[in-house]
Amino acid sequence: MAASGSAPPSPRRVVGVVGVLIVMAVSAFAGEIPRAERRSGYELMSPETRAMQDDDTANPGMLWVLEGEALWNRKIGAAGRACADCHGDARATMKGVAARHPAFDAARGRPITLEQRIGACRVDRQQAPPLAHESRELLALTAYVARQSRGLPIDVTIDARTQPFLDAGRATFHRRQGQLNLACSQCHDDHWGRQLAGNVIPQAHPTGYPIYRLEWQAVGSLERRLRNCLVGIRAEPYEYGAPALVDLELYLMSRAAGMKMDAPAVRP
C-alpha cells in the first residue's frame, strides 16, 4: 500500500473504503429502535391519561383546537384575509399537512416546521404582525391544523434537499451534550420503557404535537418539549426556531415515519 504513494486510489480501494464507511454507519446507529418495536407515547401512558386523550370533551387540547377553528375563519392583517379565504375548509385542505412537516421551504432553502409555515403565511399572505413562539394563537392554529391529520401516518419527505438537514438532526440526537453529558439516544433509543423518576421514558416519537402536557397545564409545541429535555440534561437549550431544533424535529419525524398522528395528544 505504501508503495502506491500519492497515486490516485484504485477503484477497488474506493469500493473498499465505502464498504467500511457503510459498516461504520450501520454500527453507529445500531441502537435505533427496530420498526416492529416502535411505540408511541400514547401506548406507554396510563389508561387514565389515554381515556382523557380519546374523549374529545375531556381532552383539554381540544380547547385550543376550538380556538384555532375560530382564528382560522377570522379576517386579519392588512390583506383583510382569513386562513379560510385561501385554504377553505381546513377539515379537507389541511388533512395530512401536519404529518408532512417539517417540510422543505424553497424561500428559506431549508425545512420549516408547521408553526413556522403558519407564521410565514400570516406575515406574507395576511400581512399581519407575526405571532410569537408558543403564543396562544399560534398554538391554537397549529393544534387546529394538526387535528386534521389525526389517524394519518407520519410522512415527511426525505430527498436530496432535506437529507443534509436530516443528517444534522440525527447527529444532534446522537451527540452527548450538557453537564450530564447525555445524548437523546441514550434515553430514547437505549432505555425507553424504563423509569425516569415517576415517568416512563418514551421513545420520543412526535406523533401528537402540539400536545397538552399535564405538567404544563397547557398546550405546547415540540420545540418547547425539546427545550425541556435539553434543560433536563443541563444543556443550554437552542432558541425557539433555531435550525438545530428544526433539524432535530425533522429527524424525529422521519424516525417515526408511518406511525399514526394523534394530535392534539395528552401527555403526562
Place this chain on the structure above:
Amino acid sequence: MAGALINVPERAKRGEIVEIKTLISHPMETGYRRSQTGARVGRDIIRLFVCTYNGTEVFRAELYPAIAANPFIVFSTIATESGTLAFQWSGDNGFSVTESATIAVD
C-alpha cells in the same frame, strides 16, 4: 377567549342516571405565585360552577386555587324530562361563561 366543551347524552330514558362532562378553558392562577421580577401575580380563578336543569339547580361546585388549569368537572343527574341543561362558570375579574345543552327524555 373562553371556550367550553360540554358532553351531555342526546337521549336518555326517564329515571336514568346520566353523566355530564364539562371542560372549560381557564388559567386558574393561584395568586400565590410571583413573576420573574418579583411582582405578585394576582389571583384569577373560577370560583363557582352551577348547573341547572330546566331552571332547577342540580349541581354546584365551589372552586379554589389548588384546582388545576382548565377545570374538568364531571357529575351525574337523573333524566326527569326533556329540556335544557344550563351551565355557568363565574370567577375573578368578572369571569362569566354560560353554555347550554339539550337532552331528550323518552
